[in-house]
Amino acid sequence: MNNVTLSEIANLVASKVDISKEETEAFVNQLFEIIFDSLTIDESININNFGTFKLTKVQANVNDGSDKNQEFRSEYNVSFTPDSVLSNLVNKPFAQFEKTLLADGIDLDLPIQTEIEGDFELLEKEDLVINEQQLIITEVKDKSRDNKELDIEKQVQKKSEANSNDNKKLPKWPIILGAAAVIGIFTYLLIDDSSD
Amino acid sequence: MTHEELLEKLAERLDWEQAKVTDVLESMVTIINEQLVNNVHISIDGVGVFETFKNEERISLDPTTRARYLVPPEVIAVFNPDLILNNRFKKGGDNE
Numbered sequence: 001m002n003n004v005t006l007s008e009i010a011n012l013v014a015s016k017v018d019i020s021k022e023e024t025e026a027f028v029n030q031l032f033e034i035i036f037d038s039l040t041i042d043e044s045i046n047i048n049n050f051g052t053f054k055l056t057k058v059q060a061n062v063n064d065g066s067d068k069n070q071e072f073r074s075e076y077n078v079s080f081t082p083d084s085v086l087s088n089l090v091n092k093p094f095a096q097f098e099k100t101l102l103a104d105g106i107d108l109d110l111p112i113q114t115e116i117e118g119d120f121e122l123l124e125k126e127d128l129v130i131n132e133q134q135l136i137i138t139e140v141k142d143k144s145r146d147n148k149e150l151d152i153e154k155q156v157q158k159k160s161e162a163n164s165n166d167n168k169k170l171p172k173w174p175i176i177l178g179a180a181a182v183i184g185i186f187t188y189l190l191i192d193d194s195s196d
Numbered sequence: 197m198t199h200e201e202l203l204e205k206l207a208e209r210l211d212w213e214q215a216k217v218t219d220v221l222e223s224m225v226t227i228i229n230e231q232l233v234n235n236v237h238i239s240i241d242g243v244g245v246f247e248t249f250k251n252e253e254r255i256s257l258d259p260t261t262r263a264r265y266l267v268p269p270e271v272i273a274v275f276n277p278d279l280i281l282n283n284r285f286k287k288g289g290d291n292e
Contacts, residue, residue: 002236009227009238016223019216027220030209031202032243038197039285048199050225051273055285075286078244080275089233090248090271097268102255108266112255 039078049085053078232273244277 010024017024035053038045044054060075088095102108197205203221207214228246231238238246248271256265 002234004231004236004238006238006240006243009224009231012227013220013224016227017220019220024220027206027210027217028224030206031221031224032240034197034202034205034209036284043197045197045202046199047202047221047225049222050228051275078275078277078281078285080246080277082273086229086232086273089229090273092233094269094271099256099268100266102264102266108255110253110255110266112257112264113267114257114259 047083049083051080051082051086053080055079240278242278242280244275244281246273246275248272249274 006028007025010021010028013019013027014021014024019027035045039053039055042055044052046052055076056079058075058077059072062071062073082090203214203217206212206221207217210217228238232246232248235248240246251270251272253269254267256267257263258265
């Protein structure tokens with residue numbers, strides 16, 4: 001991996017803009033002096049197309065490493081937030097890719113990380129509330145549908161029972177009479193044919 | 197401090213015209229950005245190192261819904277402050 005120093009950057013700037021190397025070095029020194037002065041009065045400093053420098057509060061462990069009597073002290077670190085122009089420039093090779101939802105059953109050999117911060121979690125929480133409401137509504141609908149189905153089943157059972165009861169109550173003499181009539185007709189026809 | 201205020205202050209301290217300060221600062225930012233795009237580290241003594249860092253492709257798991265997301269790789273620009281710089285501002289600015 002290549003490494004360049006500020007002196008080399010100053011040379012490149014001097015060759016690009018029509019100024020001497022001494023002037024460029026003076027410029028760079030003043031630039032960082034102003035940045036440090038701003039940080040000293042706890043003020044962030046923004047450079048267009050590059051980023052923002054500011055002091056951020058961090059909790060530093062002041063203990064000697066043992067687990068007992070953990071003590072933390074508030075300290076400040078100089079942090080740099082890159083401008084969107086710089087972020088987009090360095091991430092250009094992967095700019096066309098987006099975060100995508102993985103379907104069930106797709107297993108990839110990649111490290112798994114739990115999302116714990118950012119808008120993503122908030123968005124999912126909101127979605128979850130909606131999903132819970134939808135679940136409750138669906139459950140209520142399912143229960144009402146089950147009740148209706150039970151009612152219909154009960155009604156069908158009652159009807160079938162009623163029909164079976166009706167069948168039990170029907171007299172058997174019309175069937176016997178019908179059968180006798182059919183036999184009689186066949187007998188008559190046979191006798192009639194044999195006499196001819 | 198905004199970018200414009202920085203330009204004014206630089207012009208005042210260097211006794212340069214603001215147009216010249218703007219040109220030099222823009223050129224410097226363009227050159228540094230180009231170096232970072234080409235994965236070159238920029239070391240500044242007493243200040244720190246500007247470099248790029250690649251976050252590899254990974255699966256992100258939402259703890260509440262258990263949904264899995266495929267997160268693409270991402271290259272980010274980072275600044276690692278020098279120990280001298282961090283010690284200088286460890287106790288915060290003058291306002292603290």
